[in-house]
Amino acid sequence: MAGLFGARLALAAVDYDEHVDAVERETAALAAAFGAAPLEARVPTCPDWSLRDLAEHVAQVTAFWTHILCEGMGRPKTPYAERAPDPGVDAWYAALGAHLVAELRATPPTTTIWTWVEHDKSACYAARRCANELAVHRYDAQTAAGSPQPIAGPLAADAIEEIFVMIAARDDPHDGGGQVLGVRATDSRDRWTITLAPEGPQLARGDGDAGLTLSGAVSDLALALFGRPTIGPVDPSGDREILDAWYREFTFG
Template sequence: MGAVAVDERLRRRCTEAVVEEGERFGVLVQEVEAGLTAAPDLQAPVPWVPDWTIRDLVGHLGAVHRWATAIVRAGTTDRPAAPPRPPDGGLLDWYAAGLADLVHALRDTPPDAPAWHMSPAAEKTVGSWVRRQAHELAVHRMDLEVAAGRPVTAVDPELAEDGADEVLGVVVPRWAHVEPVASATAAVVVRSTDTDRVWTVRVRRGEVEVHEGDAGAADARLEAPAGQLLRRLWGRPAEVAVTGDPAAEALLRGR
């Protein structure tokens, strides 16, 4: 499978999702800080990411937004500087400013402009970052809802399907050189039961191949609606059906 491209319609939908998910995240953080949720304050833990508090989650996203903005605007595939550190104070204003700047950068920069990417399987273009930021926000927005004691808002099935596709085709190959993928040999079929998308992922000692459709014989199978697949593949609790070797299916989890 070659570098994963992002078509124009999907790029526009992902840009909209960055705005929608980013604003929803920011409003919920404001409600946490105002004492309007079950979370007492920004120091409340994030159950789906046990090492983080809500403050850590906001700081992470704000830093990633600025990092992605710099990558998009650089006009080069050279490796960027590290993400910035969050400020000690004014965290919500800092988050909002970073989100606004990111949206401007994604809208104003041609999607085929060159841009560094951490995965060897991704197109080294701005379009890949539009996609990456949409799914980054969707997953972390769900993290925040759980931390705040709110019901988890479902991700649009089309976007969730693309998020699953990104994990399988871009994220897993990024980790091909590290364990457990580096020494594993397995085939896993993944099916989105509400969108009818099917992938076969083959891992061969550090090489990852992703093909459309069900290739037949597989060491494991993972089936669920697209939104649940997105959660499972990013290591979040999800209602999925797994058959076959659990260790093979676990190879597909995003770090």
């Protein structure tokens, strides 16, 4: 087992251009999903939200990072309408997504920007954060229309690792008792060991001595760790209370 990951988590094997390509794909898929169901439809994976709520949340995230990139490069901020139009929500969000992609492509990856983590103040952080958040919320939006699609394998693996960047940046209390959760992809060589340490969850690449092991396609593993129902099966082997302990440590709305 190699490479303990926590607050100093390094980037996974997805580079800046790949993250930007993923943002382009996910924003296009989000726009299509927002237009595929009524805006008042409930989102099964986020039961407190309507599709309108989700669209406006995702639009806010998209515009936020667009403006952060504009500030970093000294460019004027792109204005946006906060209220999702109906009809026309798909075109409204497609335009927002296109602005974000354009800013990412026009911004060198080493550009200094504001972020909420001390170890990475670069545009790379924004590209990664956007790619992974938009992928999960794209899945959410597609569930409202009854047609969820998996997250691309390399991006799903990256999303799993980025969880621990998010956890390290949060000022949340932890109550881990040393439980160990193994995560094993059946469609790639990806393996992780998560330790629910008292100071917060820690991630290591590779197999470890786990009290519970989750096995499945890497997209389904990412969805499970983000608290989403999966498309394919995820097989739990061991003490299932460890998964409940994980959800006490990490939630993603």
